[in-house]
Amino acid sequence: MLTLTGIGKSFGGVVAVHNVSLTISAGEVCGLIGPNGAGKSTLVNLISGVMSCSEGQITLANQSINRVNAHNRARIGIARTFQNLRVFPSLSVAQNIDVARYRGTQDPIVDAAIEVFDLKDKLSTPASVLSYGHLRRLEIVRALALTPKVLMLDEPAAGMNEHETQTLGQSLEWVSSESDCALLVIDHDLKFIMSLCKRIFVLNMGELIAEGTPKEITRNQMVVDAYLGEEHEKAASTA
Numbered sequence: 711m712l713t714l715t716g717i718g719k720s721f722g723g724v725v726a727v728h729n730v731s732l733t734i735s736a737g738e739v740c741g742l743i744g745p746n747g748a749g750k751s752t753l754v755n756l757i758s759g760v761m762s763c764s765e766g767q768i769t770l771a772n773q774s775i776n777r778v779n780a781h782n783r784a785r786i787g788i789a790r791t792f793q794n795l796r797v798f799p800s801l802s803v804a805q806n807i808d809v810a811r812y813r814g815t816q817d818p819i820v821d822a823a824i825e826v827f828d829l830k831d832k833l834s835t836p837a838s839v840l841s842y843g844h845l846r847r848l849e850i851v852r853a854l855a856l857t858p859k860v861l862m863l864d865e866p867a868a869g870m871n872e873h874e875t876q877t878l879g880q881s882l883e884w885v886s887s888e889s890d891c892a893l894l895v896i897d898h899d900l901k902f903i904m905s906l907c908k909r910i911f912v913l914n915m916g917e918l919i920a921e922g923t924p925k926e927i928t929r930n931q932m933v934v935d936a937y938l939g940e941e942h943e944k945a946a947s948t949a
């Protein structure tokens with residue numbers, strides 16, 4: 711459904727992403743992990759069109775979208791949230807969601823998502839007074855209101871406690887069960903990523919160094935060396 715072929719991005723002399731090729735199928739729940747500065751956010755920026763590729767091709771349903779701008783990529787089904795929250799603070803929760811809804815269409819999943827993500831009794835609350843956890847969830851529901859084919863979440867569990875993270879994971883599983891929307895989730899919380907995602911991509915210094923099931927990833931020596939560290943290897947081997 712979404713295919714990247716040899717994509718890359720350089721900022722002056724800094725190669726942030728290099729030669730990344732991968733495919734995400736409809737409905738797939740994928741993780742994207744790697745050390746700070748590995749290029750994860752840049753990859754999401756390239757897919758969502760916030761930044762243009764220095765190299766490579768991106769196709770959605772076999773159509774090249776390299777020349778489609780970010781706004782139109784969102785319209786054709788590529789939605790994302792940001793590592794730094796971007797909601798309209800003076801608008802209510804309901805208004806923030808309505809901004810993203812297509813005129814005339816009322817996807818029932820959005821109304822259900824408002825409940826699942828615990829925003830129902832916050833609909834008239836201005837976004838500026840929401841708790842951090844609610845803001846994060848508002849961003850996700852707002853992205854879902856675009857009825858995306860793929861939804862990319864940049865560190866959705868950052869700043870959440872263990873219970874909130876677990877609830878978020880359940881809500882995202884609900885999204886996956888109720889729609890064909892593929893998810894690409896970036897996070898440093900490996901427990902969260904490993905339990906949610908069926909397939910995980912690992913970036914290191916801009917390059918895709920591994921892809922596989924959570925089990926394959928925890929046992930991959932290159933991934934352990936680059937990111938997971940020995941503690942994780944031990945934990946995995948005794949699990």
Ligand SMILES: Nc1ncnc2c1ncn2[C@@H]1O[C@H](COP(=O)(O)OP(=O)(O)O)[C@@H](O)[C@H]1O
Pocket residue numbers: 721724725726744745746747748749750751752753
């Ligand atoms: N707008 C930018 N201008 C210059 N360098 C950038 C920019 N965005 C990211 N980079 C650099 O690209 C590399 C990858 O960053 P990023 O994609 O944010 O990594 P991650 O999300 O994995 O932590 C880093 O070296 C970062 O400093």
Ligand SMILES: [Mg+2]
Pocket residue numbers: 750751752793
């Ligand atoms: Mg990042």
